[in-house]
Amino acid sequence: MNDMRFVETRVTTNEAKFTAKDVQVYYGDNHAIKDVSIDIEDKTVTAFIGPSGCGKSTFLRCLNRMNDTIDICRVEGDILLDGEDIYDKKVDPVQLRARVGMVFQKPNPFPKSIYDNVAYGPRIHGMARTRADLDEIVEKSLRRAALWDEAKDRLNAPGTGLSGGQQQRLCIARAVATEPEVLLMDEPCSALDPIATSQVEELIADLRTRFSVVIVTHSMQQAARVSQKTAFFHLGDLVEYGDTGHIFTNPEDPRTESYITGRIG
Amino acid sequence: MNSKHILSAFDEDLESIQARISKMGGLVELAILDSIKSLTTRDVELAETVRANDKLVDELEAQILEDTAMVIALRAPTAVDLRVVLTVMKAAGNLERIGDYAKNIAKRTTVLAELVALEEASRGMNRMAREVQLMLKDVLDALVQRDAQLAADIIARDKDVDQMYNSLFREFLTFMMEDPRNISTCMHLHFIAKNIERMGDHVTAIAEEVIYLVTGERLDDPRSKGDITSVDPDLSDLG
Structure with missing residues (x-):
């Protein structure tokens, strides 16, 4: 089935940004991700859906090695970013996370000014030599996150003083400030009202023209609205992965169908 | 796949619109049978009933469209x-059209009751209407039972209906050439035959929807045209 939006706005060249092969994740004895292989396309929004505990967030966190911070977590298999193994010993996780940014469920701005929140990444990665450079990056990032107009007159105010939706867009601005190639979003709208949700979704559509976005969401409708590719996880398995239009009208696997239609899976 | 939704009200909504389409289908089946019966028995009163009942069909369609929009x-x-x-939405539209054709047959029946009867033609018409009504009954079953095979069979059977129409077309031409006093009757009968043939097409359209419902895929090849009277020069030239 052709997804109308897909044909219309697809920017992708069908090139895999991420290639995961036979990925296993264990939390101690718990086998959380079983044999997952997936190609995540460049300049595409990919949604991970599935019931709680299905492994979608775990898998998302593998993509920028956030699981490294969990002692009992063990990742096996290959995850390649542009053909290079991100779990290779030579790879610096901090550098990796500049390339693969992340936005979390709860807005978590630093207890700093709006300006410093956005400037933090570019500063530690030495992306700006002068104050003027930094100003430019901050403005560009806030504009990309559709927050500039609301924030430009209060850049020195604390980021935590913004509304929930604004804070989440601030976190997105912070994530895009380091010019990532992939943006991972773990339930980015679950704490937001419908207007702020729409703003974030509009933003996702815009970000996709420059890089890949991978979003974990519990809202099936959100997955349908924002993504071109959808992956359904269940009990640690990647059950089905395909064009979003196809998944939502005619899924191949009965487990996918049960889940997206709201039946007991 | 589990058949029940976690949210049981969703199941109730879906069951309710499907119950309505079955009810609508039942009324339309009856309209086909009664309209053709009123024609063959020259029963003007029954024809009136068919025309009146078409309002119920229209009301059901409106209700179904409202329900589906809600869902x-x-x-x-x-x-x-x-x-x-x-x-369900598309089936409702097709059923409404079939109902309209039945109503039109009933309308012509009131006129035909005043004209000379053509027993032979009536018989052929009766057979054709009966076949379409059976196809409709089967397509409603296929819809309820999610039976794509049955739906595919119905699509194939529409060719028989088209064949019956083609031979009726020839018959009417012959009657009219034999005796010009038959022309008025035959003109009406021909419209009726064409109405029944169109009913078959609408049943076929519903059958295609059933296949989509079950398989999630649309049929690729367009239906072959069984009504050859518009393309066959032999038949066109006869007139």
């Missing part, structure tokens, strides 16, 4: 649920 707006159906809603 889309409130439940955001996906996958098979979405296909159920889409199928």
Whole structure:
């Protein structure tokens, strides 16, 4: 089935940004991700859906090695970013996370000014030599996150003083400030009202023209609205992965169908 | 796949629109039978009833469209649920058209009752209407039972209906050439035959929707045209 939006706005060249092969994740004895292989396309929004505990967030966190911070977590298999193994010993996780940014469920701005929140990444990665450079990056990032107009007159105010939706867009601005190639979003709208949700979704559509976005969401409708590719996880398995239009009208696997239609899976 | 939704009200909504389409289908089946019966028995009163009952069919269609709009707006159906809603919507439209054709037959019956009867032609018409009514009954079963095979059989059977129409077309031409006093009757009878043939097409359209509902795929090849009177020069030239 052709997804109308897909044909219309697809920017992708069908090139895999991420290639995961036979990925296993264990939390101690718990086998959380079983044999997952997936190609995540460049300049595409990919949604991970599935019931709680299905492994979608775990898998998302593998993509920028956030699981490294969990002692009992063990990742096996290959995850390649542009053909290079991100779990290779030579790879610096901090550098990796500049390339693969992340936005979390709860807005978590630093207890700093709006300006410093956005400037933090570019500063530690030495992306700006002068104050003027930094100003430019901050403005560009806030504009990309559709927050500039609301924030430009209060850049020195604390980021935590913004509304929930604004804070989440601030976190997105912070994530895009380091010019990532992939943006991972773990339930980015679950704490937001419908207007702020729409703003974030509009933003996702815009970000996709420059890089890949991978979003974990519990809202099936959100997955349908924002993504071109959808992956359904269940009990640690990647059950089905395909064009979003196809998944939502005619899924191949009965487990996918049960889940997206709201039946007991 | 589990058949029940976690949210049971969603199941109730879907069951209710499917119950309505079955009811609508039943009324339309009856309209086909009664309209053709009123024609063959020259029963003007029955024809009146058919015309009056078509209002019920129209009301049901309006109700179904309202229900399906509600389900889309409130439940955001996906996958098979979405296909159920889409199928029901299209089936309702097709049933409404079939109902209109039956009403038109009933209308012509009142006129034909005043004209000379053509027993032979009536018999052929009766057979054709009976076949279409059976196809409709089967397509409603296929819809309820999610039976794509039955739906495919119905599509194949529409060719028989088209054949019956073609031979009736020839008969009418012959009658008219034999005796010009038959022309008025034959003109009406021909419209009726064409109406029944169109009913078959609408049943076929519903059958195609059933296949989509069950398989999620649309049929690729367009239906072959069984009504050759518009393309066959031999038949066109006869007139």
